[in-house]
Amino acid sequence: MRNYVLEMKGIEKKFANVYALEGVHLQLEKGEVHALLGENGAGKSTLIKVLGGIYKADAGQIMIDGKEVTIQSVKDAQAYGINIVHQEIVLVPHISVAENIFLGREPVTKAGLKDKRKMFREAGELVKQLGLDIDVKRDVYHLTIAQQQLVEIVKAVSFNSKIIVMDEPTSSLAEREVEYLFEVINKLKQQGVSIIYISHKLNELFTITDRITVLRDGKYVDTKETKSTTIDELIKMMVGRNLTEYYSRGEHSIGGVAFEVKELAQKGVFDNVSFHIKRGEIVGFAGLVGAGRSEIMQAIFGVSSIDSGEIFIDGKKVKFKNVQDAIMHGIALIPEDRKKQGLVLKNTVGYNITLTVQDQYKKFVHINRKKRDGIIDRYIKAFSIKTPSPEQLVNNLSGGNQQKIVLSKWLATNPKVLILDEPTRGVDVGAKSEIYTIIDQLAQDGMAVILISSELQEIINMCDRIYVVSQGQVTGELQREEFDQEKIMYHATGGK
């Protein structure tokens, strides 16, 4: 029998009368990277919260090093060497890296003051141990998102963790930064730390994990050795059925140029950006996080301003003073951060879907309810948005359904050019596949589609053509038959 650092057996957790977890098992070996996989709502976060002492299980055992324990609070969990690195970064921006690491348990001098020197020294050692290049004296807000993510991990390590849970650590990292993170994970492994790794990006799991446990609808499905499983098998276990085609691609009959920009520039952000999109074409924008792709699209859309350059729609030169102008000219932008930029979370599904099309059914204070309800129902049905009613608050829906609402809100404006910025970020596998089908169908119907994505597989599988952006410049253009991960990465890192 193998020795497990952690064993969770028959964990049950009920909210009201609904089982969030029912008979879930998890066995973690020393120095193992163990993936926890499942769609949104499968019970991953609930299980982690039980482990981390945030929720108390209704039934089941937790054993650490073979001894049964009860974890009542976050403090308990930390005492057993369990630490969770949450998806959202929760560092305090205006204090130093070291102070963040020791927040709430600062070493003190004899005089009772914060012992900064000791903090800097110890934090510095931790950072060095993991082979990182981060100045622990700097304030956190100077760091990139990727670096902040790593600081979170250093913080978890500083508790002498035996078990570190990483909840979607790569969701906001670019490919190269992911590799960097993986190096850190491997170092931790060598030091005997066990890692529970949660991610929706399946191909990542094959690079970094040893074993994979799949949950579905709050139940345990199976645990597989990573070496002896495949993406198809994992998807099948997650959704309980075969996804015949994960990515969809129908026949795109590509027409004339619908949208073109020439030598667009915004001082200090992007420069000399030229590209075009044809009707019925899906054009990908690949690049590292921070390459300026979102900034370019937002400037085109009128959210920020353009310093120089020209925009053409159907060959005619246009100028957008603001977002309203862009919408009127048939542009729609699905922004990268759906919660911050896409939705009014504390308002209803119906409200959000119709926010952009008030003019279609309102005349001064007269509301054409039939028309409004028609718009709302059309999209709820067409995209099978799972909501109890149009009056449900958007905040209560899953990421996938929220994203479908953002799509609805913009498709309702009947755009000619649709710009999608990370349309599947934080969306589970089932909804992802549905969103791909929607995007493909739109292109088949003749819409010109721009797809920004940090997932190379997504861009490679969905697009007809790819532009690569690096440091605010278009560094490459690839036709579908030239698509190749290495070529894209070459351009993305600045090669022309």
Added chain:
Amino acid sequence: MSKENRVKIAERTNNPVLKFFSENLGIIAALIVISVIVAIMSPVFLSVDNALSVGRQISTNAVLTLGMAMVIITGGIDLSVGAVVALTGTLCVGFINQGMPVPVSVILCVGIGVLVGFLNGVIIAKTGMAPFIVTMSTMNIGRGIAYLYSGGLPLRCTRDDFAVLGTGYLGPVPLPIIYLAALILIVWMLLSRAKFGTYVYALGGNREAAKFSGIPTVKIEIIVYTLSGFLSGFAGVVLAARMFSGQPSVQQGAEMDAIAACVLGGVSMTGGMGKVGGTMIGALIIGVISNGLNLLNVNSFVSNIVKGIIVLIAVYIDIIKKKKMLKG
């Protein structure tokens, strides 16, 4: 009726009256309870005369509340409303006493209210300064000008053609109540039927998303503060007419009563949520408490204490309610 049923009716019905009652059950119940208590302790409370008097008394606060509600729904706050009432009332009486024709003076002074609101809006929307700071400053400036202009004393005006604006009746109903009814209708229409209202909610619910949705956020914000200024200016002129005088010290702390009415009526202080109907019941509750304590001959300072406690309780209940709602 079970809570679930209540929610369902609120969701399904397009009948605004039914919707109003189902959404505001809690606060309506509170109003009834408070009214019953007051009525038992002082039977005069239920007389028609007293009811009309309550109506007249709350009309100023209710009009300010209408503007405040819109401002708070955008995620802002307007502390200048009470000062604008004092400023426009004082100036209006002063102008009339200096020989300006009544209609001109009235329009001019309501216009001054509009101007103050517009300035609030422009400064807040264009510079990004905090609404709290900007409107606190205009509050001080407005009140200061009122004192300066009047020399610190109330200005009397007994001219019938002016006083009638505040003391007149339409049939048996005092004019201030008629104005209030009309203004409630207008603001309700703006908020719940016009696209302007939809945008106001978007601004407070998520300003960034509103911007990304092509909503003219700057324009909407300026309009909202301007409307609040207009309503305050209007309330100021009517109040001066009702009191036969323009008083620079009038309506001290009125902004707090308006905020309290909004909060009681379910307006979220972080913006994005709240409805006109609820805030008007909130204004009624505050009016009934003041009136009741007055009838019972309780020291008026006590009414401040009672109002403070009630607002605390209301906000606490509101927080619990919203947490539940957001969790689904």
